[in-house]
Every structure is written in C-alpha cells, then in structure tokens.
Amino acid sequence: MSDQSKGKTIEFTDAGKVKPTDYPIIPFIEGDGVGPDIWAAAQPVFDSAVEIAYGSSKKIEWKEVYAGEKAQQKLGSYLPDESLKEIETHQIAIKGPLTTPVGGGFRSLNVALRQIFDLYACVRPIRYFDGVPAPVKHPEKINMVVFRENTEDVYSGIEFESGSSECAKLISFLKNELGKDQLRDDAGIGIKPISPFGSKRLIERAIQYAIENNRSSVTLVHKGNIMKFTEGAFAKWGYELAQEKYADQVITEAQLYDDYNGKAPAGKIVIKDRIADAMFQQALLRPDEYDVLATTNLNGDYLSDALIAQVGGLGLGPGANMGKTLAIFEATHGTAPKYTGMDKVNPGSVILSGVMMLEHLGWNQAATLITNALQKTISNKTVTYDLERQMDGAKLLKCSEFGQTIVQNMR
Numbered sequence: 001m002s003d004q005s006k007g008k009t010i011e012f013t014d015a016g017k018v019k020p021t022d023y024p025i026i027p028f029i030e031g032d033g034v035g036p037d038i039w040a041a042a043q044p045v046f047d048s049a050v051e052i053a054y055g056s057s058k059k060i061e062w063k064e065v066y067a068g069e070k071a072q073q074k075l076g077s078y079l080p081d082e083s084l085k086e087i088e089t090h091q092i093a094i095k096g097p098l099t100t101p102v103g104g105g106f107r108s109l110n111v112a113l114r115q116i117f118d119l120y121a122c123v124r125p126i127r128y129f130d131g132v133p134a135p136v137k138h139p140e141k142i143n144m145v146v147f148r149e150n151t152e153d154v155y156s157g158i159e160f161e162s163g164s165s166e167c168a169k170l171i172s173f174l175k176n177e178l179g180k181d182q183l184r185d186d187a188g189i190g191i192k193p194i195s196p197f198g199s200k201r202l203i204e205r206a207i208q209y210a211i212e213n214n215r216s217s218v219t220l221v222h223k224g225n226i227m228k229f230t231e232g233a234f235a236k237w238g239y240e241l242a243q244e245k246y247a248d249q250v251i252t253e254a255q256l257y258d259d260y261n262g263k264a265p266a267g268k269i270v271i272k273d274r275i276a277d278a279m280f281q282q283a284l285l286r287p288d289e290y291d292v293l294a295t296t297n298l299n300g301d302y303l304s305d306a307l308i309a310q311v312g313g314l315g316l317g318p319g320a321n322m323g324k325t326l327a328i329f330e331a332t333h334g335t336a337p338k339y340t341g342m343d344k345v346n347p348g349s350v351i352l353s354g355v356m357m358l359e360h361l362g363w364n365q366a367a368t369l370i371t372n373a374l375q376k377t378i379s380n381k382t383v384t385y386d387l388e389r390q391m392d393g394a395k396l397l398k399c400s401e402f403g404q405t406i407v408q409n410m411r
Contacts, residue, residue, distance in 0.1 A: 028063070029066065032097060037342070038349070042347050045354070046358070065083040067079050078109060079109055087113075087328070093328045094350070098110055113321070113328060123145065124319045127311065144292070149194075152193050152198045154298045156192070192298075199296075211269065256270050284310070313386065327360055345385075346385075346387065
C-alpha cells in the first residue's frame with residue numbers, strides 16, 4: 001500500500017479535539033504574489049520535520065486546492081465551490097496570502113473564508129526568536145497569544161455610504177426615533193455588532209488555551225470606557241463566562257490582590273481586563289505581565305500587528321483562523337506582488353503557521369523540531385533579506401535557501 005492511499009480525513013472528539021491520525025489529508029492553497037515562493041520553501045520543512053520525528057509512521061498527504069488569482073485563471077472564480085467543499089470535507093487547510101479581487105465580488109477572500117466557515121477565532125502566538133533585529137530594548141519579554149474575535153465588530157461589514165438613500169434613512173431613524181442628534185446628515189455610517197454569543201465563545205477558547213498550555217493570565221482587551229454596550233459588554237461577558245464555566249480554575253485580578261496578596265495560587269489563571277489604548281502602552285512597557293489576550297475584532301487586528309512588529313515583523317508572524325472544529329492556518333502578511341517570483345521573501349510566517357498546524361494535530365515533536373531549527377538558522381545569521389539588512393555579518397539567503405537551511409538544521 002502506498003503512502004498516498006493511506007491518507008484520511010481527520011476526525012474529532014466530542015470536545016472538538018483532533019483524534020490521533022497518522023496520515024492526514026491536508027488541503028493547501030499556495031496563495032497569490034509571493035505565495036508560491038513561500039509555500040515551496042515551507043512544504044519541505046513540514047515534510048522533513050514529520051519524517052525526522054516519526055519516520056514512516058506519520059506523513060501528511062497534501063492536496064492542492066485553489067483560491068485567489070490561480071483559481072480565477074483555472075476555474076473562473078476567486079473562491080470556487082470545489083475548494084470550499086474540500087476544505088469543509090477535511091476540516092483543515094493551510095494557505096499563503098490571497099489577493100483582494102478588484103471591481104466587486106468579495107470584499108476580501110480572507111474575510112470570506114472566515115465568514116463562510118464561521119472561523120470565529122483568529123489565533124496569533126507572538127514570541128521572540130533570539131537574534132532577530134527588533135525596535136525595542138527587550139523583545140524577549142514578549143510571549144503572548146492573541147485570540148481575536150473574527151466574525152463581529154467591524155468585520156461584520158455593515159456600513160452605509162455617505163449620501164446614499166440607505167444611509168439617509170438610517171440617519172433619519174437614529175435622529176428621529178432614537179434621539180441621536182449629534183449625527184451629521186452627510187456622515188457615512190458603520191455598525192459594529194458585538195454579542196454575548198460571539199464574545200463568550202471566543203473568550204472561552206482563550207481561557208481553555210491558557211488552561212491547556214499552563215499560561216498564567218487571560219486579559220480581556222476592549223474600549224469599554226467609551227463604548228459600554230459593545231466593547232464594555234465584551235469584558236463583562238468575559239468575566240461572566242469565566243465564572244460560569246471555570247470558577248474552580250480562574251480568579252479575577254481583583255481577587256488576586258484582595259485575597260491572595262498579588263500572588264496567584266498554583267494552578268489558577270488570572271482573568272483581567274485592559275482598555276485598548278492602555279494595553280498598547282503595556283505591550284511596550286510591561287509586556288512580560290501579559291500572556292493570553294482575548295480581544296474584539298479591530299483591537300485584536302491592531303494589537304497583534306503591533307506586537308509582531310516588536311519582535312521582528314510579519315515575516316515571523318504565524319496565525320490561524322479557527323472554528324468549532326475547522327481550522328485554516330495562514331501566512332499573516334500580504335501578497336507583496338512586487339516580489340512575485342523573486343524567491344526573496346521570508347517564509348517564516350507560513351512555516352510558523354505550519355508549526356501551529358502540527359500542534360493542532362498533536363504532532364508536537366515535529367513542531368518543536370521546526371521551531372528549534374528556525375531559531376538555530378536565525379542565530380547563525382543565515383537569513384532572508386528582511387533580516388539580513390538589519391544584522392551585522394549576516395549571510396543573505398533566498399526564500400528557498402532559508403527553508404533548505406532550516407531542514408539542514410533539523411537534521
């Protein structure tokens with residue numbers, strides 16, 4: 001029997017965890033722009049890590065599916081139904097960056113995938129690799145995992161253009177029926193829904209992650225001092241959820257100081273909250289006091305990019321969009337079209353997203369191999385242009401060579 005014929009669709013426990021599987025079928029989307037370059041560098045890294053860790057007892061069967069410009073060229077659609085069906089069937093995928101179609105259709109292919117599959121949690125672990133040039137004095141203090149709500153807030157896309165009849169009707173209703181006289185007649189209007197359901201499932205996932213990974217705290221990030229019934233409610237619902245489901249495993253920050261003299265008991269996770277703008281300052285000045293962050297959509301977008309900028313930039317920023325069971329792992333940067341086909345850009349984002357994917361499968365040994373080899377590659381100053389230009393005495397590698405060097409350092 002060939003390895004090809006061993007491939008199976010992953011299955012899940014009742015708790016939504018991946019059941020042990022040795023030959024998973026995993027769809028991949030190369031992506032647009034630099035996508036083919038970074039995928040060509042990353043796939044051998046994944047395969048080599050699995051082979052080194054497990055020999056022939058485990059292997060990924062890759063299955064290419066199409067989205068973006070390649071899908072438009074081959075199948076006449078930026079997001080073909082066939083691709084969506086494959087992802088839904090296999091409940092997992094990994095992808096490079098996708099272009100945003102010009103002239104109508106999808107507002108964003110990435111957003112469309114999140115909405116179609118209800119991938120409500122954008123998860124981005126952000127840490128420092130020793131030797132990476134960084135703009136802050138102590139980047140090594142940053143080790144946070146951002147859980148960003150992915151379906152509500154501004155990403156719901158509810159807005160009305162200034163001067164449109166729909167916008168005029170809405171402004172009239174808000175003024176005449178609800179007394180919001182401060183609205184200007186020529187304003188554009190956007191609506192940001194934030195619900196108990198959407199907030200609590202995101203925050204539950206963040207708390208569950210903290211428990212399973214021995215993290216010390218979960219911080220609810222919001223702008224509730226101004227938007228009390230959306231952002232403020234996000235924090236309120238988070239505290240409610242923590243008390244309802246995790247009362248024996250968590251304490252609030254108030255309890256930490258009132259009852260425990262500022263020292264958390266062993267095995268207890270501290271639930272706290274921060275106003276969004278204050279959290280940005282804390283991320284710069286006291287990052288080692290924060291661990292897991294649970295955020296509304298827009299705050300999480302800003303904050304995760306700000307954090308990754310402190311430890312080397314998007315080239316080393318992994319991410320995953322996760323639903324109840326289905327998960328899509330992705331490079332978090334854009335398509336960088338000016339570098340298309342140049343074998344130049346850092347493939348670290350998609351490689352580290354693959355590390356998250358391996359951990360999702362329970363293949364932690366392979367994931368650790370990649371992480372350690374990536375650290376060694378950077379420590380040896382054998383890096384792509386984005387890092388080489390900031391490092392004294394570094395050796396410039398192409399995108400493909402960077403991947404090859406990680407493989408060598410695993411062996």
